[in-house]
Amino acid sequence: MAHAYTPGLRVTGRTTLLKTRRLPLPGEVMVQVGAKVSADTVVARTELPGNVRTVNVANVLGLPAADVPSAMIVKVGEMVTDGQIVAQSKSFFGMFKSEAKANTTGMLESVSEITGQITLREAPIPVEVDAYIEGTVIEVMPREGVVVEASGAFIQGIFGVGGETAGRLKRVVSSPEEGLSDDKLPADCSGLILVGGSQVNRQTIMKAKERGARGIVIGGIDAEELRLLLGYDLGVAITGNETIGITVIVTEGFGRLTMAKKTFDLLGSMDGQVTSINGATQIRAGVQRPEILVPMTTVSADHVEADFAGGLDIGSSIRVIREPYFGHLGIVTELPPELRALETESHARVLKVKFADGKEAVVPRANVEMIEG
């Protein structure tokens, strides 16, 4: 194979950040092209159709379904309130009346003469979309949303929990090997996104949240700690909707894992910057990795780096992403084309890597990812 395809995570100091902010349904865009926005600026809003409730009027009134339309005293399109009588039937000489009442407040949407059922639609649910990052609106998609542009740093994590949030970046450990523990937390974490080193446990995460932190960026977390934090064992890596009150982004993986030095140094160099993060991860079709965006309005667009996308070659910087060299960084020194036998007796395409400490090892190509050198 001439070109090995090896997915890598982006860790870039300066790039163009483009964020498309789209409504789930058409609505109203609140800003114009050229507008300067901050992370919490509402850029578009809409209303989702309200929830639907049904009342089986035929059953309530004891009528054939076909007679329901004539028993209705509210017309389709009219508003009703919870408990309001919507249909009546008259019995013998009109002496006894049966009544059917609305079970919610909303609009009468339909009356079925087949099922005898009516549907009531509740009030629309307002939805607002904010800018998420500080920047400039460069495109307006009428009724749909906007594209916000900024220059700045872009770092992808490997896994995260919790959704979009923004705050000021604060690195609270001095080396990437160091864990983030309670004693490293500032007394007041209000509005902060804390950067730790190799590992964090759930108590520290919860304590950070209690002190006002909005997010944590960390090298690793134990799977068991994550289970206890969420209250359930995560089966499939589809996250972002957790309601733990803080967003956690893991840059390397599960266990105690030293944060990649480049990531650690880059985050450290931006201490105090307003940063947008999103823990949402989806490792399926249309893969989504968690992200850290640090817009820097002073950086000019001339410094934009080329996009990182390419193949593995001799000299490429890589990180091993599976045992027995998990987390080791190195440089590719050989790319033998033929399949090689592994300890498992499987045959796989491999590469030779020289680690930072000078030692060399052979690892399957499938077990490395490229990093920007």
Added chain:
Amino acid sequence: MTNETHSARIPTEVQSVLATDCGSTTTKAILIEKKNGEYRLTVRGEAPTTVEAPFEDVTRGVLNAIREVEELAGRQILDGETIITPQEGNRGVDIYLSTSSAGGGLQMMVTGAVKAMSAESAERAALGAGAIVMDVLAANDGRLPHERIQRIRHLRPDMVLLSGGTDGGDKIKVAEMAELIAAADPKARLGTQYKLPVIYAGNKEAQSIVKERIGDRTDLEMVDNLRPTLESENLRPARDAIHHLFMEHVMAHAPGYNKLVTWTPVPVMPTPGAVGLMIETIAKEEDIDVLGVDIGGATTDVFSVFSKIFNRTVSANLGMSYSVSNVLAEAGIDNVMRWVPFQMDPGDLRNRIKNKMIRPTTIPQTLEELQVEQAISREALRLALIQHKSLAVGLKGVQQERTISDTFSQTASGETLVNMETLALVVGSGGVLSHAPRRVQSAIMMIDAFLPEFDTQLAVDSIFMMPQLGVMSTKYPHAANEVFKKDCLIRLGTCIAPVGRAKDGEACVTVTVNHAGGAPDKREVTFGQMLLMTLDAGQQAPVTLEPTKNFDVGAGKGKSRTFEAVGGVVGLIIDARGRRPFELPTDEATRVRKLTEWNKALSVYPGA
């Protein structure tokens, strides 16, 4: 693309076929060539499926896999990024075909009037077509109408199959479900610009009601009722409609698929639908009960043919990469740990499993890593069979159609059709089974997970090519069948498992293999023992089983039996660990000792 343009480009005779299967993790390409009058697999290539950034285009992985085929075959197939067709000399291929389960596969929601009847039939139709069924809604499913509406809105399926009522029967429940769909006004998962495809396969007389309710909000297609009478099931028209809409809608909106579908004149098939076709073929040709399993990265499919009835289920969240963590969540740490043949910290196991989940394309480099993966696979397979058993059940009736050409009688009535006693052949497919470094590893994984009884043949898809052969069989059945028998299906041998229990070390069964022209090979096997006896691939031999009084080998407790055993690359595996119940030691030291002993007896791992 219309069917006309498809068929116009399909040659009737082919010398070479290039076929790919785009899995959720890996894209596999095979090259089949006609040489000396027979079709054979010549080379195979693979590359990671490219749904992830930076490419986000499935055709990149397809091209990478084809380039590997080019290198290994030493012939040019691509002209830039175009597949050269037809073959000219040593350049190009006559036809290109593909199956796909990438993009999360085909995700469907099905509805019916009655949960145990039309809704269950609809679920079987969707599963048979290769879909993942996200939810089954029925008028009697115990949910309130608004809860059902919320569910429909939340799920965003690729497609909905609406059924209900026998022909001329209930219209009201059908209308009720159609009204729920109308109220929910669901959006398709991929792309908000197009209408959600809905297939109606219920009471014919309710078609106009359904059309009136949802005709303008959805892309509605009407097909014959899948449950025309209470006693019969007619799943084929619904299955065909699902395949058609899969191409037209879902594939067209997944990353890169709009390009892929233009490369092949034959509709891209959902992978499980293609594998199901091959399993049905084996059962029909050999007239036996078959269980097939395809364990992938995201999902595990189980196919079965018992008493000539085909069933397929998919366990959407049981798999070896994307879903690996869910196997742990569903099985529990103890159930996974019980198959690990060395001492290990449970926290370490959890971390390794989660790391595989977030980096799904990595492979085991060390023996311990391989053993951990194979431990997890046993639990994924076990759980998938439990799910299959609960859906592969009989109709309350006497007659049903499961394929367009065959009508079979059926006597079961709501009981599971899966019967380990009559099961004659287990076929395993998917990376962890097809690519196990030693074939005996595949055999023991399937035995541990499925616990076959009496005598059961075992086979694996040699290099995971059943999907490609399945789609190929729709146009070139002869060629597909030839390759399937000669290059795809690897016979592992036969598992002999007496049913019963005793104390460790007590006599269980005497096995005599009567090799043609040789001395009989007679072994006494004790309870708790695993033993491997030789019977090579391509060989058959009469085997006599003489169980002790507590054990049944297929003729009743304590009764002897002779049968014709089929050999294979592994041989005969005598599994005297007991059945009903099958139990593993619970304390760690004994468990590790026993697992090590069994692995050694069967030469499962190097150095064992």
